[in-house]
Amino acid sequence: MPTRFRSHSGRVTSLLATLLVGAALVLAACSNDVTRRDVTASLTELVIVPSYEAAADSAEALSTEIRILVSDPTSARLEEAQAAWREARSDWSRVQAYTFGPVMEIRISSLVDWWPIDEAKIERALTRPTISAEDVRETFAADQRGFSALEHLLFSDNVLGRLASGDDAYGQYLTALADVIADAIRQASDEWSGAYGEAFSGSGDLAISENLAIADLVRVPVFLTETIGDMQLGVALGITKAEADPTVIPEGHAGVGIDDLEQNVRGIQDTYLGSSDGLGLSDLIAQLSEGTDQRMRDALSHAIDTIAALKSGGQSLNELVETDPDAVAQARDAIKAVQVILTTEIVSLLGVTIGFSDNDGDS
């Protein structure tokens, strides 16, 4: 090779190397500060585990209040038991944004939260001589168990009368339902506090890939918003079905449908923002698109405000569907707005697959 050419090519090589190093330094300066693992670990420790513990604690408090009520059926005890039910239900609604992992493995929904219930079956069950927690867990159908079945019994008009008249089955059924709910939620909470939480946050021998963990944290809110937006509010209002059907809203005598919605969305917000001193999905999204991050924050706040506004008239959700469907439709639209950002921008930025298809793709 001629010397002149060699020397020229040497200069070009040096220039290229300098440019490459410079480009690498510039790009390295733009590197992501918060990793997916940081976020899953923080959410596990500061959001999910405390939320499940709160749900388990309030479910156990409900169980205690039910026992007190059964042994001392007075109006004051009934109010305390009903308040305990509301609190436990509220805490349970809040963890719906994390219904993956242990709650799926132990099929918790059929024990804790099933809708619709079968009131006739529940009444038939009350004709049994005795009812134990084991009966409820092993032989009762899903539509005879859970918060809604307990709501049916605890908020009925003559609950005190039946308990005071020595209807043992009634008291046993109440107690058994509350015990099964508390046991199931505690089991899930223990899993999250122990092995599963450790794996989900990325430590231990069974560590779950941070990408699978992030996918769960996105997928469940997507399904949750779809469920409440399309399957519940949409059908109740006759928006996603030609004929309106308000019975799909999982709301009984206690009338906590609006609080259910609010807590569901607050749970999604917890996942997105993380705790005040921790990380959330927002920290990953903001690194990729500040605009999307702000839109998601705004959409969540708007959804919560719109749902909370439904409470102002003191009506239940089912009543509002009849009396003020436009207000309920606005709440649905706000929840759908959250769903659209989740299923498009968030899913795209985090590279999450919502479905479970294993098909190839190359375009």
Place this chain on the structure above:
Amino acid sequence: MDGSSVAVFRIAFGVVALVAIVRFFAHGWIDQLYVDPLHHFSYVGFEWVRAWPAPWMQLHFGGLGLLCLGIIFGWHTRACLILFALGFTYIELIDKTTYLNHYYFISLAALLLAFIPHDRRWSLDARRGQGSGWTPAWTVWALRVQIALVYCFAGFAKLNHDWIVNAAPLKFWLPQHTHLPVVGPLLDEIWVAYAFSWAGAAFDVTIVAWMLWGRSRPLAFVVLVVFHLITGQLFIIGVFPYMMIAASLIFFSPDWPRRLLARFRSRSGSAGARSPDPPRAVGSSWLARIAVLMALAILAIQLIVPVRHYFYPGPVQWNEEGYRFSWRVLLTEKVGHVEYRVSDGQGRMWIERPADYLSPLQAERMTTQPDLILATAHIIRDRYAEQGHHVEVRADAHVSLNGRPAQRLVDPAVDLAAESQGVAAKSWLLPPPDW
């Protein structure tokens, strides 16, 4: 020209195609993609192509597998290739949502092989005296051009603002693989996304030139193999990497398999590889001329099809008019959400969800592709028409492209039930965000 490299191409093609067919069985895709869906998204002009009912669809795939064996062993090779090309293309024409670039490549390669002399070496046909071991030079070049078209169009498609300046979509895709050993933690770094984007574009645009130049070819092939193995590891793209690795061997000297075999045999002390028989007068018959013309036509059409999107307004990544069959490989992160507002003209309006009409894969893929959004609107319209109701169908379609804010893809005021399908530009598409 020595026909052994063309023979290797044929055998490798048959093996990879057979693996692709076996995967359809192994993953249960035959039922999932073709038998179970209630509706299929047909290509314009191919509405007559329908999926066979079970078990005929499975038998169809089984037949394709047997044809692959015929191709591999060179038994009635041309007939096997023609039938395979027709049978595989038939499957691909059933439903647009199953379109994959590498399935398109399989159809094209089978069609091309069907028209070129390839049965002259290492085939049962040759043993029956149908081959000389020589092949016309144009056959090798036809296959090289076919592969060059894939790489070049794929490369030029990457020379866009998103890919080069924003490192999109790789900056969204690579962090999904941070669990991989050794390199995993690096994949979360933005500079890695840029490095992959630029290297990927440079690779696609230049690899054919490096493979054609004798001095760079060995190193280029190593790079090619590494590139495809990495993409195969990072993305769910089936047999695509292996198909391209095997096919790219055609860039080596036409006699490389024979020489390699001779070297192997001389080391093992066995007899040297048999030299090819003297060339026959190839290309003089009218059949051979027709074969040349057909091969040229197949290749020439591919020069036009990938650029047809220039005849449509707006960017092809957004409107997808002319997107398929243009070698736009792993180019776009596009996610959408679609609902339909159905009204009966009497003041009643309700929402229909695509998932209630389509398979999960169809429901996922249709959200970003305007022609599928239109076709789904027609499925809804037709469902109500069967019940005696005339309805209007409007789409609420939001799409996020390469990390951009989700924007409406379709004009929500337009009644899609009244719009017709076809290849004309879709006036009801809205412009893309900040393009």
